[in-house]
Amino acid sequence: MITISNKEHWLYEQASKQPxxxxxxxxQGFISYQKFFEESNLTANYLxxxxxxxxxxxGILFTHGYNFFVLVNALWFIGAIPVPLNTRKTTNxxxxxxxxADIKFLIIDYKVASQFSKINFKxxxxxxxxxxxxxxxxxxxxxxxxxxxxxxSLIMFTSGSIGNPKAVVHTFxxxxxxxxxxxxxxxxxxxxxxxxxxxxxHIGGFMILIRSLISGxxxxxxxxxxxxxINQVIxxxxxxxxxxxxxxxxxxxxxxxxxxxxxxxxxxGGGPSQTELIIEAVxxxxxxxxxxxxxxxxxxxxxxxxxxIESKPDSxxxxxxxxxxxxxxxxxxxxxxxxxxxxxxxxxxYKDQLTTNNKxxxxxxxxxxxxxxxxxxYIYIESRRDDLIISGGENITPHEVExxxxxxxxxxxxxxxxxxxxTWGQIVCAAIVSETISEDVIKDFLQEKISLYxxxxxxxxVKEIPRNEMGKVNRTEMLEQLNLN
Numbered sequence: 001m002i003t004i005s006n007k008e009h010w011l012y013e014q015a016s017k018q019p020x021x022x023x024x025x026x027x028q029g030f031i032s033y034q035k036f037f038e039e040s041n042l043t044a045n046y047l048x049x050x051x052x053x054x055x056x057x058x059g060i061l062f063t064h065g066y067n068f069f070v071l072v073n074a075l076w077f078i079g080a081i082p083v084p085l086n087t088r089k090t091t092n093x094x095x096x097x098x099x100x101a102d103i104k105f106l107i108i109d110y111k112v113a114s115q116f117s118k119i120n121f122k123x124x125x126x127x128x129x130x131x132x133x134x135x136x137x138x139x140x141x142x143x144x145x146x147x148x149x150x151x152x153s154l155i156m157f158t159s160g161s162i163g164n165p166k167a168v169v170h171t172f173x174x175x176x177x178x179x180x181x182x183x184x185x186x187x188x189x190x191x192x193x194x195x196x197x198x199x200x201x202h203i204g205g206f207m208i209l210i211r212s213l214i215s216g217x218x219x220x221x222x223x224x225x226x227x228x229x230i231n232q233v234i235x236x237x238x239x240x241x242x243x244x245x246x247x248x249x250x251x252x253x254x255x256x257x258x259x260x261x262x263x264x265x266x267x268x269g270g271g272p273s274q275t276e277l278i279i280e281a282v283x284x285x286x287x288x289x290x291x292x293x294x295x296x297x298x299x300x301x302x303x304x305x306x307x308x309i310e311s312k313p314d315s316x317x318x319x320x321x322x323x324x325x326x327x328x329x330x331x332x333x334x335x336x337x338x339x340x341x342x343x344x345x346x347x348x349x350y351k352d353q354l355t356t357n358n359k360x361x362x363x364x365x366x367x368x369x370x371x372x373x374x375x376x377x378y379i380y381i382e383s384r385r386d387d388l389i390i391s392g393g394e395n396i397t398p399h400e401v402e403x404x405x406x407x408x409x410x411x412x413x414x415x416x417x418x419x420x421x422x423t424w425g426q427i428v429c430a431a432i433v434s435e436t437i438s439e440d441v442i443k444d445f446l447q448e449k450i451s452l453y454x455x456x457x458x459x460x461x462v463k464e465i466p467r468n469e470m471g472k473v474n475r476t477e478m479l480e481q482l483n484l485n
Contacts, residue, residue, distance in 0.1 A: 002183055002214060006176065009147045011037050011073045014216050021190065023212075024066045025220040025237050033216075036070070039132075043074035046132045050125055052105055054079030054145060057155060059103040060201075061085050061094070063111050066221045067129070068200050069209050071107065076153070079145035083155045083167075084201040088469070091118050101155050101167045101350055149173045155350055156203055158295045159472055167350035168203075168295045177343035178207060178298035179214045181321030185289075185303050186241070186265060192217035193262065195239040197230050197248070199469050204243055204269060207299040211241075225469060227251040238262040245269065245471040246277060249288070253280050265289045269300060275313045275403070282309050292316035292381055296365055298344040301325075302379055315378040326364065327373045335370040335382055335395060370397070389418040391426050396454050401428060404449040410436045415465045415473050416456065419484065430456040431478060437461055 004013050011033070014023070019034035031039075052058060058080050062068040075082045083101050085094055098106065098121055106121050110128040153172040157165040182188065194212045196219050198205030205225070212219040220237035222229035227248055234242070238260050249268055259266070268278065269291040281288050288309060291300035304317030319325055324341040341364050348356045359366050370388055371381040382397040389396040398416035405414045413433040418426040439459050446455045460482050466474040479485045
């Protein structure tokens with residue numbers, strides 16, 4: 001249940017209501033809401049000494065820890081807008097995003113400062129706890145930044161797995177409404193313990209922190225979003241809610257790990273999830289909730305309850321809260337674009353009015369995903385519009401072909417994509433990770449699984465398929481690796 005009034009900064013209000021309740025859980029100990037507020041306020045005062053002001057866009061390059069959460073709240077106290085940046089990107093990519101988002105200051109965790117020493121940017125601030133602790137608290141930051149639900153709260157870049165990343169602008173209202181939608185499904189409680197199991201520079205990871213903050217619960221921080229660190233914190237903190245991508249879920253299943261006693265839900269998203277994986281996880285008693293969403297929708301907008309997995313394994317569930325969706329198609333053989341209306345939708349793409357106008361029309365977001373909806377209201381996402389392959393006039397969804405190929409025991413990973421062709425318009429291609437491969441064996445196998453026109457015409461054997469932390473294929477990097485760009 002959500003009880004905050006939205007008349008004050010969320011952290012300030014939670015610290016006032018429940019100062020002694022646990023907000024942060026780390027290996028070093030627990031941090032109360034009052035202490036969390038004091039650290040954020042002190043950090044805000046330190047940032048003010050560097051002339052960071054309201055409405056400034058502030059880039060964040062930070063390690064995976066609770067200090068990131070402190071910094072975000074500190075910026076909100078000032079009225080500045082955080083722009084989380086991917087620490088796995090190159091210097092050139094980060095410099096490009098600094099330019100695209102009009103970042104005025106760049107705050108870098110001292111632990112990774114050497115990694116980004118070559119970034120060509122004037123206003124870099126290397127931040128450490130020692131610097132902050134030496135700050136004398138002289139200013140009441142809260143009084144200098146009045147909270148408004150309509151103010152911009154975040155600029156976050158899309159993953160950019162297809163094309164260039166876009167700077168997505170959210171308000172405090174879109175973040176809040178996203179949490180309300182989750183609450184309508186999960187019945188959030190201040191007793192919940194969330195696991196910070198995804199990178200914070202992706203919307204899925206960022207919203208873990210916001211759900212915890214708005215519901216007044218606590219969040220446990222592993223050293224990283226890697227399987228080993230996540231598993232360690234599960235054993236230590238006994239969380240109620242975990243968010244995973246399919247690759248992480250696969251690690252738990254393959255290691256025969258069973259869920260902790262306190263666990264209510266595992267939200268599984270980040271891309272098409274293999275039906276077999278979900279069924280395996282559910283058989284091991286993992287309470288998997290299959291979800292669908294994007295940076296633009298402020299994370300998940302649909303959910304499939306664990307009790308529905310057996311009857312609707314390929315669906316992403318039904319809409320959360322008051323979200324609305326329009327899909328004209330009632331059959332996977334006649335797909336249509338998924339169009340969403342929600343109070344959690346983004347405000348705009350920063351400095352890109354043309355794309356904003358193309359994607360946001362009369363309050364409806366054109367997702368670029370193809371799908372269908374059955375007679376019971378369950379939603380199915382078959383393909384991204386950019387991924388859909390049209391070969392000889394036939395629509396082919398790569399996910400269906402990938403799922404069929406993955407059923408071969410010697411295939412470790414696969415990526416299905418299109419290449420332009422004079423005869424067919426496009427042809428189906430597959431990049432496969434496998435030590436043993438025979439195209440004839442694959443083709444014979446696929447003839448029993450999918451239509452002939454869906455079987456790839458070209459196969460590429462690769463050592464690895466490049467994916468980001470959310471499990472999404474970096475299409476550009478993959479095509480460059482195959483010399484197809």
